[in-house]
Amino acid sequence: MAETTTAETTATSAIDKRGDQSAWILFYRRNGRALNAFITFLLVWGFFAFNNPTLFLIPGYYNAFLFSVPATIIITTALVFVIVSGEIDLAFPSVMGAGGGLFMYMVLYGVPVLVAAAITMALGAAIGFGIGAVVVWGKISSLVATLGLNFFIVGLVNLLAQGRNIEARDAVGSFGYRFFTSRWDVFGLQVPNHFIIAIVWTIFCYVLFTYHKFGVRVQLTGDNPESARQMGINIDRVRIGVFVFSGLAAGLCGVILVQTANMVWFPTSGKAYLLIALAAVFVGGTPVWGGVGTIWGAFFGALTITLIPSGAVGAGFAGFWTDFMFGLVIILSMIAHRFSGARVR
């Protein structure tokens, strides 16, 4: 009993110190992860821009960037839910690929693009439900389960596609196609519609994560699953929910990928996003241990990771520097995130 008393006294004095902190430090404590991700993005951009200021100050230079980044943003922000819940999803690339393929089939058979997109998202969510069911009811670690399911779904898609591309050039120019890919000229910068969709999606994810019952329960489940269960949260449902959500996002990404490739689907569609999107989540400041995370951090993480390959070339580095820089940014940003909060227990 005496020992505990001493321990309590020390703990109280630690809190007293906390109480003296300024509003700025408190703001940083609350939003530090997202701010660090934002600062990382500025630093990476600044580094490239410093090496070739003329190029990096031309708005038109970012056209290709804005065209390729939305899919990464959408899948990264959705993956935050999965990581925060304490799970991991390695199967989303296969859902992106499968979703894109299904979407193209529907378009080929005359389904309007927007309707096909909506159905694809629903199918993505359904595949996500299947993945979640295997993880939760099969009681398999999500790392292993989704690793296996990724191969399985990619394999199924390969068998069905027989290595062939699917093209639907007729749909280029249709209303649904323009809905995704029309561009708006903003001071010489071509902002594509699907970038605006990605921004709206991020805001949606932010509200869902921070202010909705679902997001809060995802966080509580990841923080302490046993506590969440004892307090009446159906943690199985929450876990399946994050896979459904990730599947839905992967479906949307699959649709965007084929649109941005001028309505051509490749059997390898989506494959490249596995490590990119996961790196973006962690560079974005969501820790690996679950329970907490940040949507805006993931947004900036996606921007950072997408900027590196093209930015490195633009700054005058040879293309084979890219992987080295990925690694450097990931490691350095992980160290930076240590300052915005170690795990509290």
Next chain:
Amino acid sequence: MTAKQPIVEMRNIVKRFGSVEALSGVSMTVRKGEVLGLLGDNGAGKSTLVKTLAGVHDPDQGDIIVRGQKVSPWTPMAARDAGIETVFQDRALAPQHSIVTNIFMGREITNGLGLLKVQEQIDEANRLMREIGFTSKVFNPESTVGHLSGGERQGVAIARALYNKADVIVLDEPTTALSLTETQKVFRFVEAVKDSGRTVVFIGHNIYHVWDIADRFFVIDRGRTAFEGEKAQFTGADHLIQLMHQLAETGKADTTSLRPVVDAVA
């Protein structure tokens, strides 16, 4: 003392974990407005019984009857909806989250779309914290629970149990790892809850603590009901301890030494 109405009845509860039978037909009744002290050795089945009462375990056999109605399936949410709130031994908190998020864990105040009513939750948390005398200049409802001391964390768990005006509050080993002053606080809290006409189920290791606070005792041994009795049936705390010793040594307590129940009219 008039016979108090039963509020929760657990009838012939059997709970197995694999081949281990943790509870082999325990029947326990919790009556309105009483403080029931639940006692038993380590491994006697106290934790399992409490977690069953809290809905964490759904019994393999037996019924749970709340206010005369059988409730099935028996889940943590069913228990909370039935007005049973539990302060678990491990406190069941999410340390990376704020006090207010923890207080409303599983019972968020939301609008029709499921969006949180943030300000309402903060106001309610403030009110609850004041109600149990749990205030400080150095933390507020938005402070992170992981930065609080053991006693303060207990305060959060208790504040959570009080929200929603539960009829039955279950305290599982609430004084473990608490300082003397904090233990006193818990006792004062139990008194306050009892005075408000609500029921407390108090689980403790320290028989003197439980003796001081409870009106009635329920002793469990090796997954079975060993004996139960009202405070007035014992001559004192030592009597209860003597019976428990006897139970530990012989596997059976001689309850003939208990005084008969006095059905005095108030």
